[in-house]
Amino acid sequence: SSSSEDGDIIINLTKDTPLYEGSFGTLIIKGNASISGTLSAQEIETEKLKAQDATVSGTLYADEIVTKHGRFGDLLVNEIAKTVENTSEESTPSAILSEEEINNLINEILASVPETTEPIKLSENISIPNDLLVSNSLNIGGTLSLSDNAVNTLSGPLYLQSLGLGGIDILAGKIIIDSSGNLTVEGDVTIKGRLATNIISPLPEGDLVIDLAQIPTSQESFQDTSEVKSGFGQLLVKGFDGQTVASIDASGSAYFASLGLEADYSATQSGTIIAAADNYQENGEYSPAIKTNATAGIGLLPANESEIMIYNPKITDQSLIYITPLTNTSNKVIYVKAKHANTANDGWFKVAIDVPINQDIQFNWWIIN
Numbered sequence: 069s070s071s072s073e074d075g076d077i078i079i080n081l082t083k084d085t086p087l088y089e090g091s092f093g094t095l096i097i098k099g100n101a102s103i104s105g106t107l108s109a110q111e112i113e114t115e116k117l118k119a120q121d122a123t124v125s126g127t128l129y130a131d132e133i134v135t136k137h138g139r140f141g142d143l144l145v146n147e148i149a150k151t152v153e154n155t156s157e158e159s160t161p162s163a164i165l166s167e168e169e170i171n172n173l174i175n176e177i178l179a180s181v182p183e184t185t186e187p188i189k190l191s192e193n194i195s196i197p198n199d200l201l202v203s204n205s206l207n208i209g210g211t212l213s214l215s216d217n218a219v220n221t222l223s224g225p226l227y228l229q230s231l232g233l234g235g236i237d238i239l240a241g242k243i244i245i246d247s248s249g250n251l252t253v254e255g256d257v258t259i260k261g262r263l264a265t266n267i268i269s270p271l272p273e274g275d276l277v278i279d280l281a282q283i284p285t286s287q288e289s290f291q292d293t294s295e296v297k298s299g300f301g302q303l304l305v306k307g308f309d310g311q312t313v314a315s316i317d318a319s320g321s322a323y324f325a326s327l328g329l330e331a332d333y334s335a336t337q338s339g340t341i342i343a344a345a346d347n348y349q350e351n352g353e354y355s356p357a358i359k360t361n362a363t364a365g366i367g368l369l370p371a372n373e374s375e376i377m378i379y380n381p382k383i384t385d386q387s388l389i390y391i392t393p394l395t396n397t398s399n400k401v402i403y404v405k406a407k408h409a410n411t412a413n414d415g416w417f418k419v420a421i422d423v424p425i426n427q428d429i430q431f432n433w434w435i436i437n
Contacts, residue, residue, distance in 0.1 A: 235247050419431065
């Protein structure tokens with residue numbers, strides 16, 4: 069060390085000895101050191117620095133800034149909430165900050181934020197007591213976008229009630245989906261694609277109605293009913309290759325590519341005909357009989373008998389019964405002689421011939437209700 073002419077003490081750490089030429093030593097201070105003037109240095113490395121006042125002309129990098137009033141992030145949150153609350157108290161309920169006032173508020177907040185290359189992270193949620201007005205769009209989490217009158221997801225589906233704890237109510241109860249997935253719609257439902265289902269059933273205490281009248285499906289179509297053309301569609305049933313195999317029009321006319329009926333062929337088998345005596349003892353009618361629940365079948369009028377009864381619970385007052393002979397009748401006509409509507413499982417009809425012949429007569433019978 070040495071003393072200069074103006075009274076300064078200079079500590080020279082350069083090692084001038086030949087052995088240590090071009091090297092420097094280290095200044096070690098044991099104890100406390102106080103500097104009342106200005107300390108100038110190109111770089112200071114320290115574990116902890118305390119200062120009454122500090123001015124940073126460049127950029128300040130810090131993991132966390134703590135002032136004597138608290139953490140900087142907490143102070144920023146409180147300042148924003150206080151500003152919004154004061155604005156709502158001084159304004160009318162419908163008042164909205166002008167664009168200039170919003171910009172001034174943002175600039176005032178940003179002026180107290182130190183410059184940093186890292187985004188500012190708030191440690192707590194911001195609570196806004198009144199309405200939040202977003203002039204353009206709001207992006208949540210980088211995947212959900214709210215803009216204008218649309219809600220969109222940028223990746224994946226949009227989930228509503230994803231926890232499944234409650235239902236969804238749209239248009240004040242006009243469309244309701246409960247937590248079990250049941251859908252209730254107050255108005256009409258128009259499906260332009262395919263409706264796939266296993267069961268179609270009527271509402272409780274109601275009928276299942278298929279209305280073939282062609283009516284307008286849009287609200288605009290109902291405004292001028294004079295231009296609505298009346299018309300009726302058809303109920304079509306399609307099979308292989310889209311071919312129509314059955315149809316019913318609005319007049320009730322039906323077409324079937326093939327009609328299968330529940331037929332009873334047991335009357336052609338031996339032992340299936342009830343003898344006249346047994347029928348009389350059981351039902352009070354002295355004629356051979358057949359019992360069946362089918363709507364069509366083959367009957368047998370035994371030889372030398374003039375009539376046969378067919379018991380069937382499907383007989384009503386409006387039933388039409390068709391008879392067609394299958395064997396020779398010796399030019400005699402078989403016909404439906406009588407019928408009795410079913411009331412207690414006792415419906416029947418009689419097939420008769422005026423003059424018995426000496427051979428069995430087979431015939432088809434068909435009940436249409």
